[in-house]
Structures are given as structure tokens and as C-alpha cells.
Amino acid sequence: MDIAAIVLQSLLALAFVGAGISKLAGVKAHVDNFNHWGLPQWFRIVTGLVEVVGAAALVVGFWDPSWAAAGALWLGVTMLVAILVHVRVKDSLKLTFPSIVLFVLPVALLIIEWDALADFPGF
Numbered sequence: 537m538d539i540a541a542i543v544l545q546s547l548l549a550l551a552f553v554g555a556g557i558s559k560l561a562g563v564k565a566h567v568d569n570f571n572h573w574g575l576p577q578w579f580r581i582v583t584g585l586v587e588v589v590g591a592a593a594l595v596v597g598f599w600d601p602s603w604a605a606a607g608a609l610w611l612g613v614t615m616l617v618a619i620l621v622h623v624r625v626k627d628s629l630k631l632t633f634p635s636i637v638l639f640v641l642p643v644a645l646l647i648i649e650w651d652a653l654a655d656f657p658g659f
Contacts, residue, residue, distance in 0.1 A: 544645040545594045545604050551638065552591040552611060559584030573621050586614055594645075601652035608646035609653070615639035 559566045559580050570580045590611040597604025615638045622632040646653070 538648055541601070541604065541645060541648045542598070544641060544648070545597055548608070548611065548638075548641055548645065549591045549594040552587040552594070556584040556587030556591060559587065573625050575621070583614075587611070590614065597649070600655075601649050602654075602656040605646055605649035605653035606656045608642040608649060612639060612642040612646060615642065 562580075566580055566584075567577065570577060590607050593603045593607025593610060597607055615635055618635040619632060619639055622635055
């Protein structure tokens with residue numbers, strides 16, 4: 537296994553499990569953000585679940601790289617949507633930048649693990 541993939545998987549799994557759990561827990565900043573973006577609070581819960589599932593896929597990916605590739609794809613798409621939400625409400629680059637970073641990193645992991653994606657169950 538590539539050391540870059542291990543480092544990216546670890547960082548992303550920690551970042552997304554933390555972000556997902558804090559959304560599920562209803563941390564005030566997330567509640568306020570979803571209100572600012574004009575999104576319903578049930579979507580905050582869904583987003584938190586999506587992030588936790590993506591983080592779990594990355595963890596399984598330590599044993600089966602196809603899961604790391606699928607998790608990276610899942611989280612990359614999730615963060616692409618987040619960027620589009622920021623653009624839609626005309627948030628500043630400062631507010632959008634974390635989403636951009638959390639889009640680029642899963643894409644980098646997906647590129648590293650691209651060949652493994654074909655082995656993902658159901659593909």
C-alpha cells in the first residue's frame with residue numbers, strides 16, 4: 537500500500553468522522569451554517585451520515601483498497617456539492633476554502649487508488 541494513500545486515508549477519515557459526528561450532534565456552527573445556506577436541518581443530518589459513511593469506507597480501505605477508492609469518490613462528490621452550495625449563496629473564498637481542500641484531497645486519493653475502484657463490490 538502506498539504511504540501517500542495511508543496518510544490521505546487517515547487524515548480524511550479523521551476529518552470526515554469529526555465533521556459528520558458534529559453535524560449529527562447538532563453543533564451550533566453547523567446548525568447556523570445550514571440556516572445560512574437555506575438548507576433544512578434534516579439535510580444536515582443526512583450530510584453528517586454521508587460523511588460518517590465515507591469515513592468508514594476509508595477505514596475499510598486500509599484492508600481493501602477498493603473501499604478507499606469508493607470512499608474517496610463518495611466524499612469527493614459530497615464536497616463538490618458543498619462547494620456549489622457555497623457558490624450559490626456567494627460565500628467568500630475564506631468560507632469556501634475548507635470545502636475546496638476537502639474536495640481536492642479525496643480526489644487525490646481517488647487518483648492514487650483509481651485502479652482499485654474496479655474491484656469495488658457491484659462495479
